[in-house]
Amino acid sequence: MAQQVIDSTNNNHLTAPKQKRYRVVLLHPSAGVNWSGGSEIFAIELARRLSGYFDVELLSGAPCGDFSQPSGGIPRTHAFEFVRNPLISGFVHKFMSHPEIVIEHVSNFLPCTIRLLTKPVDLIFPCNxxxxxxxxxxxxxxxxxxxxFTEHVGLMGGGKSLSRNLRFHPNQLVVFSEKIAAFARNLAPQQNIVIIPNGVDVDKFTPIGNQIDFGLPKPVVLCVASLKRNSHKRIELAMQAIAKLPHASLLLCGDGIDRDYFQAKGDELLGKQRFQIQSFPYERMPEVYRSADVFTLPSIDEPFGLAYVEAMASGLPVVATDDEMRREIVADAGMVCDVTNLEIYAQALEQVLNQDLKMRSRQNALRFSWEAIALKYRDLILATIEKQR
Known part of the structure; x- marks a missing residue:
């Protein structure tokens, strides 16, 4: 087993791209269709930046740059609309928990495989x-x-997804934290593992720019999450904690099958004057972040949490779950705490609201800039190709 944290400071070995631009293909059939998923955004942002070093192609569900090409199958977002039909839903869910994902995988398998077999490629980078x-x-x-392969699901569900993906024996596995790396190492001692965090576009997500008037009393606490009950996001904890702060409002930004449930719950806990649910297209999310006063997301087993670094890049301090990954991400740009203790959670929100952490949050987020993360992936891709050759 080889494990390392990539260092991009030594560029002496990067002469190969000047002689020959290796062809790298990323694969995510939902990219360009679903703009709320972390892995889809990851695929697009990384493909865009790697295009400066390689001949990059992203097999995507919809156009998302001059580097993207149609994958040829059905994105899970479109499949979801089909399987939620009452005439179909009950039947397919007897056999699988996420039929829309199965449809995406099955329908894209043949067209993607044929394209990669018939058009030479130096490295395959699946993102789905x-x-x-x-x-x-x-x-x-x-x-x-x-x-x-970059593991986006991490240890959610007891690491079931990671365990399954290790059976494919990727030449190089990227994980977000040492905890995930240790889990993978225990299952596959010979697996090559590298720790690289996720990235954020620090030119798009900034503290300066247009803002949105949500019509909520200040200060506004922002939570960004898909609206699904009993998920790892644990949105209700945030709602219950903010209900203990009579001067604060909550904006829940997202959408999902349980939107009506969360609307009723928020109205009950906070009242219509202090609570809203809104959804925005991804291109407007920088405005959303910079229009709030603090960001919180009390999720558990979150592999990384792109929303945390987007919020910090926009100048928002963060209050989050106290775990290894959140301690690394948040650092001194907010607080981590036992979010299951509502008194402690509410006190942490109160404390952060009373501090000016805008510049500290911004500086902390710069550690995760896509420019720095892309350089690490560039080096890793070169090393993986050259080792295989």
Whole structure:
């Protein structure tokens, strides 16, 4: 097993791209369709920046840059609209918990595999879990093409997704934290593992720019999450904690199948004057962040949490769950606490609201700029290709 934290300071070995631009293909059939998913945004942002070093192609569900190409199958977002039909939903959910994801994987397998087999590629970078990994494994079997994979689900569900993906034996596995790396190392001691955090566009998410008047009394606490009950986001904890702060409002930004439930719950706990649910297109999220006063998300087993760094890049302090990943991300730009203790959670929110942490939050977020993260992936891709060759 080889594990390392990539250092991009030594560029002496980067002469190969000047002689030959390696061809790197990323795969995510939902990219360009779903703009609220972390892995979709990851695929687009990384493909855009790697295009400066490689011949990059992103097999996506919809156009999202001159580097993207249609994947040829059905994105899970479109499949979800189909499987939620009452005539179909009850039947398909007897056999699978997320039929829309299965449809995406199955429908994209053949067109993506054919494209990668018929058009030479130096490295395959699946970004959509086991569907993309299966495509990569078949192409590697016939062509010897190495696979680089970033685990986005982490240890959610007891690490079930990571355990499954390790069976594909990617040539290089990227994880977000040492805890996830230790879990993977225990299951697959020979697996090559690198720790690289997720990135944020610090030119898009800034404290300066247009703001939105939500019509809520200040200060406004912002929570960004998909609206689904009993999920790892634990939105109700945030609602209950903010209900203990009579001077604060809560903006819940997101959408999902349980929106009506959360609307009723928020109206009950905070009242219509101090609570709103709104959803915005991704391009407006920088305005949303900079229009609030503090960001909170009390999720558990969150693999990374892109919303945390987007909020900090926009100048917002963060209050989050006290775990290894959140301590690393938040650092001194807010507080981590036992969010299951509502008194402690409410006190942490109160304390952060009474501090001016805008500049500290911004500086902390710069550690995760996509420019720095892309350089780490550039080095790792070069090393993986050259090792395979």
């Amino acid at each position: 879990d086991y569907g993309g990994m299966a495509v990569g494994a078949v192409v590697r079997f016939f062509k010897g093409t190495p696979i680089l």
